[in-house]
Amino acid sequence: MAKRSGEFEVISRYFAPLARDVSGSFDLSDDAAVFTPSAGHEVVVTADALVAGVHFLADDPPGQIAAKLLRVNLSDLAAMGAAPLGYVVTAAWPAQLDDDWIGAFAAGLAADQAVFGIGLLGGDTVATPGPLTLSLTALGQVPVGTALRRGGAESGDFVFVSGTIGDAGAGLALARDQAGTGADAAAAQFLLDRYRLPQPRLALGQLLRGVATACIDVSDGLLADLGHLVEASAVAAEVAFDSVPLSPACRQVSDPQAAMTAGDDYELLFTVPPAAVEAVPLLARRAGVPVSRIGRITAGSGVAVRRADGSAVDFATTGYRHF
Amino acid sequence: MAKRSGEFEVISRYFAPLARDVSGSFDLSDDAAVFTPSAGHEVVVTADALVAGVHFLADDPPGQIAAKLLRVNLSDLAAMGAAPLGYVVTAAWPAQLDDDWIGAFAAGLAADQAVFGIGLLGGDTVATPGPLTLSLTALGQVPVGTALRRGGAESGDFVFVSGTIGDAGAGLALARDQAGTGADAAAAQFLLDRYRLPQPRLALGQLLRGVATACIDVSDGLLADLGHLVEASAVAAEVAFDSVPLSPACRQVSDPQAAMTAGDDYELLFTVPPAAVEAVPLLARRAGVPVSRIGRITAGSGVAVRRADGSAVDFATTGYRHF
Numbered sequence: 001m002a003k004r005s006g007e008f009e010v011i012s013r014y015f016a017p018l019a020r021d022v023s024g025s026f027d028l029s030d031d032a033a034v035f036t037p038s039a040g041h042e043v044v045v046t047a048d049a050l051v052a053g054v055h056f057l058a059d060d061p062p063g064q065i066a067a068k069l070l071r072v073n074l075s076d077l078a079a080m081g082a083a084p085l086g087y088v089v090t091a092a093w094p095a096q097l098d099d100d101w102i103g104a105f106a107a108g109l110a111a112d113q114a115v116f117g118i119g120l121l122g123g124d125t126v127a128t129p130g131p132l133t134l135s136l137t138a139l140g141q142v143p144v145g146t147a148l149r150r151g152g153a154e155s156g157d158f159v160f161v162s163g164t165i166g167d168a169g170a171g172l173a174l175a176r177d178q179a180g181t182g183a184d185a186a187a188a189q190f191l192l193d194r195y196r197l198p199q200p201r202l203a204l205g206q207l208l209r210g211v212a213t214a215c216i217d218v219s220d221g222l223l224a225d226l227g228h229l230v231e232a233s234a235v236a237a238e239v240a241f242d243s244v245p246l247s248p249a250c251r252q253v254s255d256p257q258a259a260m261t262a263g264d265d266y267e268l269l270f271t272v273p274p275a276a277v278e279a280v281p282l283l284a285r286r287a288g289v290p291v292s293r294i295g296r297i298t299a300g301s302g303v304a305v306r307r308a309d310g311s312a313v314d315f316a317t318t319g320y321r322h323f
Numbered sequence: 324m325a326k327r328s329g330e331f332e333v334i335s336r337y338f339a340p341l342a343r344d345v346s347g348s349f350d351l352s353d354d355a356a357v358f359t360p361s362a363g364h365e366v367v368v369t370a371d372a373l374v375a376g377v378h379f380l381a382d383d384p385p386g387q388i389a390a391k392l393l394r395v396n397l398s399d400l401a402a403m404g405a406a407p408l409g410y411v412v413t414a415a416w417p418a419q420l421d422d423d424w425i426g427a428f429a430a431g432l433a434a435d436q437a438v439f440g441i442g443l444l445g446g447d448t449v450a451t452p453g454p455l456t457l458s459l460t461a462l463g464q465v466p467v468g469t470a471l472r473r474g475g476a477e478s479g480d481f482v483f484v485s486g487t488i489g490d491a492g493a494g495l496a497l498a499r500d501q502a503g504t505g506a507d508a509a510a511a512q513f514l515l516d517r518y519r520l521p522q523p524r525l526a527l528g529q530l531l532r533g534v535a536t537a538c539i540d541v542s543d544g545l546l547a548d549l550g551h552l553v554e555a556s557a558v559a560a561e562v563a564f565d566s567v568p569l570s571p572a573c574r575q576v577s578d579p580q581a582a583m584t585a586g587d588d589y590e591l592l593f594t595v596p597p598a599a600v601e602a603v604p605l606l607a608r609r610a611g612v613p614v615s616r617i618g619r620i621t622a623g624s625g626v627a628v629r630r631a632d633g634s635a636v637d638f639a640t641t642g643y644r645h646f
Binding site: 043045076121216 | 347349352353354355356357358359360365366367368369370371372373374376377378399400402403405411412413414415444445446447448449450451452453454456458460461462463465467470472473474539540555
């Protein structure tokens with residue numbers, strides 16, 4: 001049987017190195033960690049849980065699972081305009097995951113710590129008779145009073161979204177049935193990557209502080225998350241059907257309706273008042289991510305999607321429902 | 324079949340009320356929460372996970388599970404000398420837990436929020452095909468540079484512990500086999516309560532800032548945790564066997580060796596230099612918890628337990644090993 005160390009060894013061998021240069025983590029050797037936000041900043045905190053067989057496939061590569069766990073949380077920080085500071089992680093491991101698996105999972109976290117300039121502050125590892133269950137709490141900071149919220153959109157604001165929409169949903173379909181989609185090899189690889197490795201838009205989120213009136217990340221689906229945004233803002237939105245950005249790969253395998261209701265894109269969806277609209281392309285270039293104007297905020301409630309001729313596009317469902 | 328609502332309804336009905344008066348929680352309606360530590364303070368963060376069938380019994384009352392989840396984390400804050408600020412929680416629910424169960428779990432959190440003066444900042448709820456798996460991240464604060472650590476004990480310091488030791492271990496034995504222990508009804512109830520409802524020593528921990536040279540909470544067992552403390556401090560400890568505080572109820576069913584190696588007491592174990600020893604009883608009275616002097620820090624390594632005649636007490640095991 002493959003080697004499986006006890007809790008103390010797992011922490012000291014695989015997780016303490018992730019905290020080694022993190023001030024206040026005490027190399028995971030104390031009861032808790034300590035950190036101080038920068039002067040004039042407040043702390044932003046978010047948590048997400050992932051379960052094998054529900055949010056990822058049990059035989060997905062461990063480093064990829066680690067990256068997804070970290071990045072879905074960093075995407076929430078991005079949607080608040082926050083800069084990441086660090087994270088704590090808890091893991092309930094099934095007995096069949098051996099040291100090699102845990103080492104590869106930790107290596108995935110280490111790689112992303114370097115990408116995002118953050119470190120491990122603490123956590124807990126426990127045994128479970130059930131599926132691998134992971135929980136991560138990400139901590140970030142924003143200058144006091146500048147956090148982006150869902151609830152600030154006003155009638156007349158323009159609606160923007162970063163990147164392309166629907167890729168992750170198409171990638172999930174490919175992961176389940178590669179042959180059935182008819183995508184070419186390059187498109188398939190692109191879509192699978194988009195599903196497996198979210199790209200939290202941290203730079204864009206921080207640049208949008210003071211510019212965007214409302215912001216949310218696209219996790220439930222473009223229309224579902226726009227629905228959350230307009231509900232929190234007590235406004236309505238009209239989306240121009242033809243303006244929603246789809247990648248060429250997504251167009252090979254999916255239609256715009258499906259793309260707009262698929263989840264897990266982790267792009268930023270945000271609103272900008274007319275006076276600030278001209279700044280958006282500049283900010284997008286600085287952030288290194290394309291941004292598309294897809295609609296307008298109006299009075300009322302709900303989200304309508306219209307074709308160029310003004311006719312409404314019907315959707316059977318507005319997004320993935322969790323749970 | 325009992326009613327089981329979807330994720331959005333579960334959050335809005337049972338968890339959003341826990342965040343209602345919490346500044347920066349945005350009623351759980353945003354991507355993340357925002358909080359600001361007091362001026363001159365730093366943030367203390369800790370996380371623990373609990374799994375049904377591993378850390379609690381699946382048929383334990385939901386409110387009791389909620390309290391244990393919160394309190395084991397608050398105990399870690401207490402051991403750092405921190406005042407609690409708030410928490411985030413993630414829950415992976417099996418399908419058979421219905422709305423009533425989730426409501427009782429949330430009510431347990433609500434009751435303890437009132438006890439400890441804290442609120443819910445955020446979290447995530449997901450489905451699992453496995454056992455109920457809970458993860459909680461507690462956030463607290465200390466004045467900058469005053470956090471209690473495990474690693475500060477020095478030769479000559481005295482060793483103290485709060486409360487009584489071994490009760491939780493005896494309570495766990497009772498929970499497993501009530502008849503086999505021979506405890507009277509009152510003792511059994513006391514021990515079961517001590518096992519089920521940890522009492523994080525938050526007031527004592529905060530009063531020990533600037534007084535204790537090292538501190539840890541007793542979760543693995545008195546000797547195991549003292550071992551962690553002396554290892555982190557690069558010192559040794561001698562414990563006077565007769566001075567370890569056992570409750571009358573614990574004495575009915577357990578011996579001191581078993582008490583000193585049982586886990587889950589969540590008392591504070593700390594060291595104090597000779598010059599500050601006289602302050603400890605006063606601080607204990609102010610905190611409302613008894614404190615006992617049980618030993619001394621010496622040069623060297625490891626933990627020795629001695630009887631009044633100087634002979635060493637042998638222990639087959641020094642504490643509960645996780646995992």
